[in-house]
Amino acid sequence: MSTKHKGPRRRGPFVMEAAMFRIFKELFVPPAPATTGPGWQGKRSSAHVAHFNWGCRDIPGHLLGETWAVDAELRYPFPGAVYDDKIVFQYRLVTGQTRGFLQRISGGEHIRDERKQECILSEMVHRVPEVLSKQIWAAWKAVRERIEAERALEAFSTKFKTMVEADTQAVINTLRAGGQAKLGDWLNIMKPPEALFDNLARTTADAAHKVDAARRDAERAREAAVREAERKVAEDCESARKRLLSGPIALSDTMPGSIVLGTAVKTGDTYRVELRKLRHLLLCGVSGSGKSVLLHEIVWQMVALPDFEKIIAIDLKGGMEFAAYRKSDKVQVVWDFESGDVARAVEGLLRLAEERQAYMRENSLRNWPDHGRVALVIDEFAEVQSAIDTASEKEEKARAKRLAANMVSLARRARALGIHIIIAAQKHTTDSIDSALLNNLNWRLVLRQGARHSARALLDIDDDFDALPVPPTELPDGRFYAYDTSTGGLNLLQAHVAPGVELN
Numbered sequence: 001m002s003t004k005h006k007g008p009r010r011r012g013p014f015v016m017e018a019a020m021f022r023i024f025k026e027l028f029v030p031p032a033p034a035t036t037g038p039g040w041q042g043k044r045s046s047a048h049v050a051h052f053n054w055g056c057r058d059i060p061g062h063l064l065g066e067t068w069a070v071d072a073e074l075r076y077p078f079p080g081a082v083y084d085d086k087i088v089f090q091y092r093l094v095t096g097q098t099r100g101f102l103q104r105i106s107g108g109e110h111i112r113d114e115r116k117q118e119c120i121l122s123e124m125v126h127r128v129p130e131v132l133s134k135q136i137w138a139a140w141k142a143v144r145e146r147i148e149a150e151r152a153l154e155a156f157s158t159k160f161k162t163m164v165e166a167d168t169q170a171v172i173n174t175l176r177a178g179g180q181a182k183l184g185d186w187l188n189i190m191k192p193p194e195a196l197f198d199n200l201a202r203t204t205a206d207a208a209h210k211v212d213a214a215r216r217d218a219e220r221a222r223e224a225a226v227r228e229a230e231r232k233v234a235e236d237c238e239s240a241r242k243r244l245l246s247g248p249i250a251l252s253d254t255m256p257g258s259i260v261l262g263t264a265v266k267t268g269d270t271y272r273v274e275l276r277k278l279r280h281l282l283l284c285g286v287s288g289s290g291k292s293v294l295l296h297e298i299v300w301q302m303v304a305l306p307d308f309e310k311i312i313a314i315d316l317k318g319g320m321e322f323a324a325y326r327k328s329d330k331v332q333v334v335w336d337f338e339s340g341d342v343a344r345a346v347e348g349l350l351r352l353a354e355e356r357q358a359y360m361r362e363n364s365l366r367n368w369p370d371h372g373r374v375a376l377v378i379d380e381f382a383e384v385q386s387a388i389d390t391a392s393e394k395e396e397k398a399r400a401k402r403l404a405a406n407m408v409s410l411a412r413r414a415r416a417l418g419i420h421i422i423i424a425a426q427k428h429t430t431d432s433i434d435s436a437l438l439n440n441l442n443w444r445l446v447l448r449q450g451a452r453h454s455a456r457a458l459l460d461i462d463d464d465f466d467a468l469p470v471p472p473t474e475l476p477d478g479r480f481y482a483y484d485t486s487t488g489g490l491n492l493l494q495a496h497v498a499p500g501v502e503l504n
Contacts, residue, residue, distance in 0.1 A: 048136055049091075049125045050099035054108075054117045069095040069139035072132055073105070074124060081123060085111060089124050091132060098140055102128065153192070157218060160190050161225045168229040175233070175240040180269060183233055186226055192218050241268030248478070248503060251297055251496035254304045257370055260297070261445070261482050262493030265469070271482070271493050275307055275370060279486065280411055280421040280440060284428050284458060285447025290478035292321065293495050293503065294445060295379060295424050300498035302375050303328050311375045312345050316383040324500055337387040338396075343403045349376055349419060350406050356417040368418030376410070381425045382432040404434060411440035428458055444483040448475040459483050459490065468492075 070093035077084050087107035093100030102124055111117055129136065164186050174181035249263055258272045281298070285291045302308045303325055311331045313322040319335030326333055334341045356368060378384060391400035411421055423441060425432050433441075449455040455472035456465055459481060469492055472481060478495045497503065 046099075046125050046128070048099055048128045048132075049102050050097075051101035052121050052125055053101075053103045054121060055104070067095040069093045069097075069142065070100060070132060070135045072135065074102075074127060074131060076107075076120060076124060076127075078127060082119060083116070085120070087120065091128055093136060093139055095139070095143075098136075098143065100128075100136075153218060156192055157221050160186070160222055163190065164225045164229045168232050171233050172236045175236050183226075183229055186229075187222060190222075192222075237268065244268050245494055248497045249494060251300065251498045254301050256306055259301050259305070260496060262294075262297070262480070262495045265479065265492045265494055271491060275305075275373060276367065278420060279415055279442035279484070281423070281443045281445060282428065282433075282438070282441035283422070283424040283445045283447070284426070284449075285475075285480065286426055286450045288477065289448035289475065290480070290495055291424055291426075291447055292379075293478055293497060293501060294447065294480065295321075295377070295422070296498045296501045297496050298422060299325065299375075299377055300501075302373075302377075303330055307370055308373045308375060309371075311377060312349065314342055314345065314376070314378045314384065315380070316342075316387065317380065321379045322377075337384070340399060342384065342387075343399050343406075346376070346403055346406045346410065349374065349414070350410055353410060353414050353417050353419055356419075357413070360417070367416050373418045373420065375420045375422060377422045379424050381423045382427065385432055385434065404437075408434065408436045408440070411437055428454065442485045444485065445480050446472055446483060447480040448477070449473050460485065 070091065072091050074089045074091055076087040076089065085108055088105050089102055090105045091100055091102050102121070108117075108120070111120075164183075167184055167186070171181040171183055244263065245265060245268065251260065254260075255272065257276075258274050259278060261271050261273055263269070264271050283291055283294055299311065299313065299322070302311050308330060311325070311328075312334065313319075313325065313331060314334045315321045316335060316337055319333045322331070322333045325331040332345070334345050336342075352374065360366070360368065388400040388404050391397045410419065414421065421441070423433070428438060444458050446455060446458045449458070449472045452465070452471075452473055456462060459465075459472070460483070461468070468481075470479070475481075480493055480495065482491045482493050483489070
């Protein structure tokens with residue numbers, strides 16, 4: 001066999017700067033071991049060939065199962081080759097790598113001279129970039145683009161997690177300060193752009209499977225971040241709720257168009273009712289249950305709200321319960337039954353109701369606008385009912401009978417006319433409140449009761465009575481059930497303490 005040298009080996013057109021090789025090596029190629037198995041060497045590897053071998057066609061174990069970015073046959077000799085032996089080599093580049101391996105697959109079996117073998121192998125190592133430069137560069141580019149796509153997806157995930165965590169902390173801080181807040185709908189606010197997955201698909205060999213996996217992983221990570229944030233907020237909500245309900249709750253600023261009845265014991269949220277939905281109220285509870293605190297919470301708001309233009313407060317125990325409101329131009333305090341002040345006050349409201357009814361007919365209105373509301377507040381209604389029932393003189397009896405009828409008429413018509421009736425009583429029996437009047441007090445604020453049967457009657461509950469979170473006979477001071485007879489809504493609330501109200 002001839003070993004004649006045919007002249008200097010020619011170099012191909014492919015040239016790449018060493019700096020570029022170093023960059024790709026640092027970015028994409030993990031350090032290769034000195035040997036990867038019997039017969040696999042790396043001492044003469046180049047920027048394109050990590051391993052080469054003369055006598056074995058076996059694939060190294062660590063490359064089994066991998067996909068090939070480049071899989072090509074190279075033939076020896078080529079123009080400018082040192083020898084003329086006909087040999088076929090195979091070059092394979094694993095997807096995701098920048099250096100492949102070279103092996104002889106046929107021919108050259110008769111060559112026993114190791115120096116000649118090494119010379120031919122060395123020539124083929126340098127031949128690889130001359131013949132396969134485009135394929136190798138495309139593989140490198142795909143690796144770079146894939147990593148950039150993965151980094152973009154990771155950057156999105158990191159940004160998403162950061163924003164959710166920041167929102168979580170802001171919500172927790174607000175809750176700890178006594179405010180109300182909730183997490184944003186982050187799963188919809190921040191959705192991964194489809195371009196992230198499109199880019200990943202274009203640079204992945206088995207695109208469909210890997211992109212679907214990446215999408216699922218990203219979605220799971222987003223959902224996990226939101227779940228963790230919701231868990232933290234829920235824990236802090238529960239802590240804030242317990243702190244809030246552990247003592248008296250001060251009544252905060254009013255909100256026009258609505259009135260606060262209390263704080264929901266289950267959630268710790270402020271329970272508000274829009275004035276246009278507010279029905280006549282009955283506050284019923286035994287002495288010491290917090291009835292006066294709840295009554296003042298409601299009256300104080302009515303005095304403060306611009307929606308109300310007048311409050312008539314009736315207290316037959318000398319008017320002392322409403323003494324704090326006498327300075328307000330809105331409030332008229334009435335305490336003398338025998339002089340006819342109570343009857344005249346109710347008659348005045350009845351005339352106002354008739355005037356408003358006529359105005360609404362003329363203007364085709366079904367409900368009174370939010371402004372110009374009027375409230376009739378009666379503390380310990382049993383005192384009024386007793387005065388009506390015990391009237392002895394003929395004139396007093398006639399006035400008492402007229403008052404009772406006017407109260408019922410007012411209760412039937414007044415709510416749609418912007419006139420609200422609020423009655424406080426210890427009992428709701430017929431000797432305390434006329435049944436016709438009671439039936440029109442649609443909101444029942446039921447504080448602690450002395451007997452189960454009275455609580456059942458007030459809450460219209462029979463079979464579900466024992467399912468209540470707290471039996472009405474065991475309610476702590478200041479807690480009550482708010483029951484809307486019109487809708488069946490039932491909520492356990494804790495009353496707020498209005499400014500200036502002292503607790504016993």
